[in-house]
Amino acid sequence: MKAGPSQEEIRRHNLGTLLRHVHIGGSMSRAVLADRMGLNRSTILGLVSELTSAGLVREELPRDTGRAGRPSLVVRPESDQAYVLAFDVGVDRLTAARIGLGGVFLDRREARMRPDHREAGQVTEVLADFAHQMMDTTRQGTVCVGVAAAVRGMVRRPDGLVRAAPYIDWKDEEFGESLTRRLDLGLPVSVGNEASLGALAEHLRGAGTGCQDLVYLHGDIGIGGGVIAGGQLLGGDCGYGGEIGHMVVNPRAGRPCGCGGRGCLEAEAGERALLEAAQRDPSATGREAVRAVVEAADRGDISARAALHDVGDWLGIGVANLVNILNPRTVVFGGTLREVFLGSAAQIRSRVNSHALAASRENLRLRVGALGDNAVLIGAAELAFSTILAGPLEALARTST
Amino acid sequence: MTATPILRLRGIDKSFGPVQVLHDVSFDVHPGEVTALVGDNGAGKSTLVKCIGGIHPIDGGEYWFEDEEVQVHSPRDAAALGVEIVYQDLALCDNLDIVQNMFLGREKRRGLVLDDATMEEMAAKTLEGLSVRTVKSIRQQVSSLSGGQRQTVAIAKAVLWNSKVVILDEPTAALGVAQTAQVLELVRRLADNGLAVVLISHNMNDVFAVSDRIAALYLGRMAAQIRTSDVTHAQVVELITSGRSGDLGLATTNGATA
Numbered sequence: 034m035k036a037g038p039s040q041e042e043i044r045r046h047n048l049g050t051l052l053r054h055v056h057i058g059g060s061m062s063r064a065v066l067a068d069r070m071g072l073n074r075s076t077i078l079g080l081v082s083e084l085t086s087a088g089l090v091r092e093e094l095p096r097d098t099g100r101a102g103r104p105s106l107v108v109r110p111e112s113d114q115a116y117v118l119a120f121d122v123g124v125d126r127l128t129a130a131r132i133g134l135g136g137v138f139l140d141r142r143e144a145r146m147r148p149d150h151r152e153a154g155q156v157t158e159v160l161a162d163f164a165h166q167m168m169d170t171t172r173q174g175t176v177c178v179g180v181a182a183a184v185r186g187m188v189r190r191p192d193g194l195v196r197a198a199p200y201i202d203w204k205d206e207e208f209g210e211s212l213t214r215r216l217d218l219g220l221p222v223s224v225g226n227e228a229s230l231g232a233l234a235e236h237l238r239g240a241g242t243g244c245q246d247l248v249y250l251h252g253d254i255g256i257g258g259g260v261i262a263g264g265q266l267l268g269g270d271c272g273y274g275g276e277i278g279h280m281v282v283n284p285r286a287g288r289p290c291g292c293g294g295r296g297c298l299e300a301e302a303g304e305r306a307l308l309e310a311a312q313r314d315p316s317a318t319g320r321e322a323v324r325a326v327v328e329a330a331d332r333g334d335i336s337a338r339a340a341l342h343d344v345g346d347w348l349g350i351g352v353a354n355l356v357n358i359l360n361p362r363t364v365v366f367g368g369t370l371r372e373v374f375l376g377s378a379a380q381i382r383s384r385v386n387s388h389a390l391a392a393s394r395e396n397l398r399l400r401v402g403a404l405g406d407n408a409v410l411i412g413a414a415e416l417a418f419s420t421i422l423a424g425p426l427e428a429l430a431r432t433s434t
Numbered sequence: 435m436t437a438t439p440i441l442r443l444r445g446i447d448k449s450f451g452p453v454q455v456l457h458d459v460s461f462d463v464h465p466g467e468v469t470a471l472v473g474d475n476g477a478g479k480s481t482l483v484k485c486i487g488g489i490h491p492i493d494g495g496e497y498w499f500e501d502e503e504v505q506v507h508s509p510r511d512a513a514a515l516g517v518e519i520v521y522q523d524l525a526l527c528d529n530l531d532i533v534q535n536m537f538l539g540r541e542k543r544r545g546l547v548l549d550d551a552t553m554e555e556m557a558a559k560t561l562e563g564l565s566v567r568t569v570k571s572i573r574q575q576v577s578s579l580s581g582g583q584r585q586t587v588a589i590a591k592a593v594l595w596n597s598k599v600v601i602l603d604e605p606t607a608a609l610g611v612a613q614t615a616q617v618l619e620l621v622r623r624l625a626d627n628g629l630a631v632v633l634i635s636h637n638m639n640d641v642f643a644v645s646d647r648i649a650a651l652y653l654g655r656m657a658a659q660i661r662t663s664d665v666t667h668a669q670v671v672e673l674i675t676s677g678r679s680g681d682l683g684l685a686t687t688n689g690a691t692a
Contacts, residue, residue: 374643375615379642380667382663385663386664399643
């Protein structure tokens with residue numbers, strides 16, 4: 034049996050925790066860090082100086098103090114020194130970003146994806162190009178500490194095999210492994226489900242900051258879901274958990290779903306359902322088309338309003354189920370569901386208020402995502418940062434060899 | 435969330451000559467929450483708000499603020515309590531910049547001259563505190579701003595003075611979808627920062643998207659004040675149009691036959 038953690042393990046844990054505090058919370062003084070971590074000031078001083086010499090944080094005078102007296106130094110993350118690469122494999126677009134410690138966007142690339150260029154090999158090529166373009170512009174001495182990609186599909190844990198991504202026709206794709214090989218950075222590429230990563234992003238930096246129990250609904254071509262329970266992402270046995278889009282709400286008379294089933298939430302309230310109900314041109318799809326329907330409804334277009342009513346109704350039924358099962362504090366609507374929520378909040382809330390149990394919905398907050406279209410990328414970046422936040426010095430040592 | 439109301443009105447009556455506009459109105463506003471004030475045209479929403487803001491003196495009833503009964507006879511009295519109202523027309527001056535507008539009539543002085551540096555800093559801090567990132571420069575003229583940005587400036591102006599209650603009269607009425615979203619997010623953030631917010635709106639989606647409580651006025655009476663998590667769209671519409679809905683609302687509706 035193993036005794037308690039060794040000195041070395043404790044130190045590694047503390048370094049990681051401190052780095053996480055400034056990474057998520059931004060610049061803060063050593064006194065605040067000591068308070069939040071429950072450590073004494075001399076320990077904090079030692080940890081900060083270790084991270085400073087590793088080039089991960091810097092101590093400097095705060096920008097504005099507004100108070101009399103000598104301002105105390107704040108510890109801030111070295112966003113220009115240590116960065117990650119984050120990729121988002123969408124249905125009609127590929128996005129890549131270089132994001133510095135502290136969550137700062139340093140560079141961002143985007144390309145439309147043609148339907149005939151969706152094979153994993155082709156996607157890998159485009160992303161690798163983006164990666165090289167973005168890394169070519171970095172200064173000497175900066176270091177990439179992690180890479181992660183988001184896909185709209187089911188991702189097996191822990192190896193990152195993409196089991197199925199129906200909208201881009203991927204099946205059992207070793208995407209992470211092939212991107213790792215193609216990038217050749219000596220870093221494994223982590224892969225995650227887009228809505229799970231969106232949930233992580235809104236939990237850490239967006240509308241769900243400080244909230245330990247939240248459900249994130251991500252509208253794209255389908256509806257993705259991510260659940261944070263007790264501050265942790267709920268993955269289930271193999272990581273496939275949180276497929277809220279395939280919650281069955283109308284199996285008998287429902288619309289057919291891309292998964293082969295019938296009456297899934299995604300089939301009733303997803304992009305296709307909305308656009309069809311609003312009688313839109315079937316060739317127009319994607320974010321812009323959804324936003325156009327919400328705008329038309331706002332201007333008084335009756336078919337657009339009826340479509341939003343309907344979709345809002347189904348979404349409300351879905352959310353009511355989630356509230357009864359998970360009792361979240363916050364439900365966040367992201368991606369295109371952000372606009373859909375604002376255009377049908379009355380229907381959604383009404384359904385929730387009629388079907389969710391009174392005690393469960395008492396403190397429920399329905400919120401729109403605060404990170405906009407970047408939520409998934411930010412979540413991917415957080416996944417990529419997880420290695421260095423677990424053991425900063427070890428992770429650095431590995432990347433520099 | 436369930437703290438005691440910061441603003442409490444009891445039995446408010448208000449007439450303009452022979453026309454009674456508000457009748458025995460009670461109204462509670464809680465800190466950290468958005469209270470939506472809804473009602474048909476002519477239900478008395480604007481009059482109620484103007485009574486709260488000290489523009490119209492009330493004929494009868496009690497005005498409680500932070501557990502003390504107060505007398506509000508002028509907008510200055512209301513502002514001194516920490517009550518700010520953002521009217522639909524926003525009352526911004528097009529030919530002045532954002533900072534000048536935010537301090538209009540309440541400029542900071544250093545000796546005989548204006549203290550521009552302090553005003554600029556306070557304005558910037560307020561906008562930052564509201565996570566407003568859409569305006570490029572706070573020295574931009576207001577005439578160059580979009581509708582949503584103007585609304586943002588008007589709201590920031592109301593928040594600047596350590597106000598405790600902010601009342602917004604139809605803030606999204608003239609805005610497109612994207613700008614409405616911006617303003618609603620701002621409204622929500624004000625409440626999440628601990629302010630008591632009153633939102634007057636005709637748009638049920640806006641009401642259900644951001645409010646914690648709904649107060650429905652019907653022909654000058656408060657039909658009901660309910661938590662947003664306890665009602666449906668249909669019930670609120672009924673309260674607005676007939677003053678009652680099932681167990682909710684007025685016992686006998688004014689002017690109705692039943």
